[in-house]
Amino acid sequence: MFNIDISSSTPIYQQLVDSVKEGILKGLIEPGEKLPSVRELAKMMTLNPNTIQKAYQELERQKVTVTLRGKGTYVSSNYKPRKDEDRIMEVKDLFKKGIVEAHYMGFKREDILKMIDELLKELEGVGSND
Amino acid sequence: MFNIDISSSTPIYQQLVDSVKEGILKGLIEPGEKLPSVRELAKMMTLNPNTIQKAYQELERQKVTVTLRGKGTYVSSNYKPRKDEDRIMEVKDLFKKGIVEAHYMGFKREDILKMIDELLKELEGVGSND
Amino acid sequence: MFNIDISSSTPIYQQLVDSVKEGILKGLIEPGEKLPSVRELAKMMTLNPNTIQKAYQELERQKVTVTLRGKGTYVSSNYKPRKDEDRIMEVKDLFKKGIVEAHYMGFKREDILKMIDELLKELEGVGSND
Amino acid sequence: MFNIDISSSTPIYQQLVDSVKEGILKGLIEPGEKLPSVRELAKMMTLNPNTIQKAYQELERQKVTVTLRGKGTYVSSNYKPRKDEDRIMEVKDLFKKGIVEAHYMGFKREDILKMIDELLKELEGVGSND
DNA sequence: GTGGTCTAGACCACC
DNA sequence: GTGGTCTAGACCACG
Numbered sequence: 001m002f003n004i005d006i007s008s009s010t011p012i013y014q015q016l017v018d019s020v021k022e023g024i025l026k027g028l029i030e031p032g033e034k035l036p037s038v039r040e041l042a043k044m045m046t047l048n049p050n051t052i053q054k055a056y057q058e059l060e061r062q063k064v065t066v067t068l069r070g071k072g073t074y075v076s077s078n079y080k081p082r083k084d085e086d087r088i089m090e091v092k093d094l095f096k097k098g099i100v101e102a103h104y105m106g107f108k109r110e111d112i113l114k115m116i117d118e119l120l121k122e123l124e125g126v127g128s129n130d
Numbered sequence: 131m132f133n134i135d136i137s138s139s140t141p142i143y144q145q146l147v148d149s150v151k152e153g154i155l156k157g158l159i160e161p162g163e164k165l166p167s168v169r170e171l172a173k174m175m176t177l178n179p180n181t182i183q184k185a186y187q188e189l190e191r192q193k194v195t196v197t198l199r200g201k202g203t204y205v206s207s208n209y210k211p212r213k214d215e216d217r218i219m220e221v222k223d224l225f226k227k228g229i230v231e232a233h234y235m236g237f238k239r240e241d242i243l244k245m246i247d248e249l250l251k252e253l254e255g256v257g258s259n260d
Numbered sequence: 261m262f263n264i265d266i267s268s269s270t271p272i273y274q275q276l277v278d279s280v281k282e283g284i285l286k287g288l289i290e291p292g293e294k295l296p297s298v299r300e301l302a303k304m305m306t307l308n309p310n311t312i313q314k315a316y317q318e319l320e321r322q323k324v325t326v327t328l329r330g331k332g333t334y335v336s337s338n339y340k341p342r343k344d345e346d347r348i349m350e351v352k353d354l355f356k357k358g359i360v361e362a363h364y365m366g367f368k369r370e371d372i373l374k375m376i377d378e379l380l381k382e383l384e385g386v387g388s389n390d
Numbered sequence: 391m392f393n394i395d396i397s398s399s400t401p402i403y404q405q406l407v408d409s410v411k412e413g414i415l416k417g418l419i420e421p422g423e424k425l426p427s428v429r430e431l432a433k434m435m436t437l438n439p440n441t442i443q444k445a446y447q448e449l450e451r452q453k454v455t456v457t458l459r460g461k462g463t464y465v466s467s468n469y470k471p472r473k474d475e476d477r478i479m480e481v482k483d484l485f486k487k488g489i490v491e492a493h494y495m496g497f498k499r500e501d502i503l504k505m506i507d508e509l510l511k512e513l514e515g516v517g518s519n520d
Numbered sequence: 521g522t523g524g525t526c527t528a529g530a531c532c533a534c535c
Numbered sequence: 536g537t538g539g540t541c542t543a544g545a546c547c548a549c550g
Contacts, residue, residue: 007326009524011549021230048550064234083235091235094228095249100151101221104194106211109250116246119225120239139548141525167537178527183538191321196397200535200537269533271540281490297522308542313523324494330522330550341496351491355509358484360411364454365473365481369510376506379485380499399539401534438535 001028004045012047016055021064024075025123031077035065131158134175142177146185151194154205155253161207165195168203261288264305272307276315281324284335285383291337295325298333391418394435402437406445411454414465415513421467425455 002019004012023029035041038056042049056073059065067073102112132149134142153159165171168186172179186203189195193210197203232242262279264272283289295301298316302309316333319325323340327333362372392409394402413419425431428446432439446463449455457463492502 006328009329011329013549018227018230021234022226025230025233051550054549062234087231087235091228091231092245092249094224094231095246096152096253097148098221098224098228099246099249099253100148100155101217101224103155103253104151104192104209104211105213105217105221112250113243113246115222116225116229116243119222119229120242123226123229123233143525168539169537178529180528181526183540184525186538197538198396198535199399199401199533199539202537273540278487278490281494282486285490285493298524299522308544309523310543311541313525314540316523322494327523328550329524329548332522339494341494343495347491347495351488351495352505352509354484354488354491355506356412356513357408358481358488359506359509359513360408360415361477361481361484363415363513364411364452365477372510373503373506375482376485376489376503379482379489380502383486383489383493403534441535444534 002041002045004047013051013054013058016052017058017062020055020059022123024064027124029075031075033075035073035075037072132171132175134177143181143185143188146182147188147192150185150189152253154194157254159205161205161209163205165203165205262301262305264307273311273315273318276312277318277322280315280319282383284324287384289335291335291339293335295333295335392431392435394437403441403444403448406442407448407452410445410449412513414454417514419465421465423465425463425465427462 001023002016004015006012008015036044038049038052042052060067063076065073066076099112131153132146134145136142138145166174168179168182172182186197190197194206195203196206229242261283262276264275268275296304298309298312302312316325316327320327324336325333326336359372391413392406394405396402398405426434428439428442432442450457453466455463456466489502
């Protein structure tokens, strides 16, 4: 849980956001569950509390969590997906970059589809929560 | 060609790199073809030559182009793919993020696969270069 | 430390890269140690921060250092050597040029071997890290 | 003979200089022998005559060849080596860079010495012309 | 405070 | 003409 690579070029707070979302998707974190407090998590991961704070703010902004003042941060139970055109573009861009890179590494259509399939299985739950 | 979003958070030079690689993949730019000169492109896009320069250097570092001093920058004609473990991880991470985001937007397994399929078609040539 | 010849034809940033790598090899800089900040070193050497920046980026690209955003640049502690065919050729070319030049200065086989031996001693630690 | 890599970052004229010197050392070109004319060589290698010219000038500057006006460029027969301190430093720097790079690729003392030995054999004649 | 990006403008080596 | 390097000075994101 919460795999962070401090030497990566993507900001730590962003890695945290991704990590939490991935955890929820995999079922490691349940909807309604309480996340560790900012200070607690900061100590656990030897990170600056500001960094955790920023990640939690971002998660709340994305409606992935809700914060109850004085109580803590909880995974939202009723997340209402909105398919903004912008966000769809973002996702497409991620996939597009992936495909372009994969091509440049010599992967072919089938290889790419196989890789996607494996990832879909790894992130189980994707196909089963409609 | 060369779609740049000046207000995006991803660096301009990086967008240029992605754009060129995508263009090659789509067949808009042929192997062996000459890219615009640094100054020329800078004027065309009203960017600083240094920014273009940085993009071109990165492309060369990735062996996507070769540069002949005093002559110009050319799309590499014989690209030898190398599959580092590190690079595979990078690509997987791109796809993984895409899948996680897609899920949060309410997409289901089939939606994702369909999206990938469309992108593969858009980036034609991917399946035909073995 | 950081001997730079401003009038040399090899770029300053490249000299910096070589200098740091040599320093590490000689043990003047320890693995894990922090390098001076970009601005600090720029002031120390009366160079433009961009020049230092370029050198540090190149070092990172070569996995000689890691950079922690907002914290600084550190000498990589666990360097994993990779022997590309290309890189071996580069090194051989360096030695070959050296030998050719040495010959033109009247050095003989033994002289060259002696010189190499001295250099290996000067760069102590080379023989002791298996 | 005259292996040129136009995509290399070292100038073509410099590659030519190195190539001629290496050829002489290997005995492929004899002292007193005539080099191809500037125009001839330019046509042979599809290079700009200016480039050949510059290489020949550099060779003459280094006393490796002599140019007889209206006759051509010849390999000097009586080369008198001078061991300037500066030139020795240059050679040492070449070897030093080679050693540093070799180390970073995981080569050990013996590996390096073996490589040097092989190169000395490849460039035969080095040990036999005193 | 740190590194990362960008602009503006200059100079050089190479072909 | 080309790409490559360097300076000067600005702004931003990150921790």
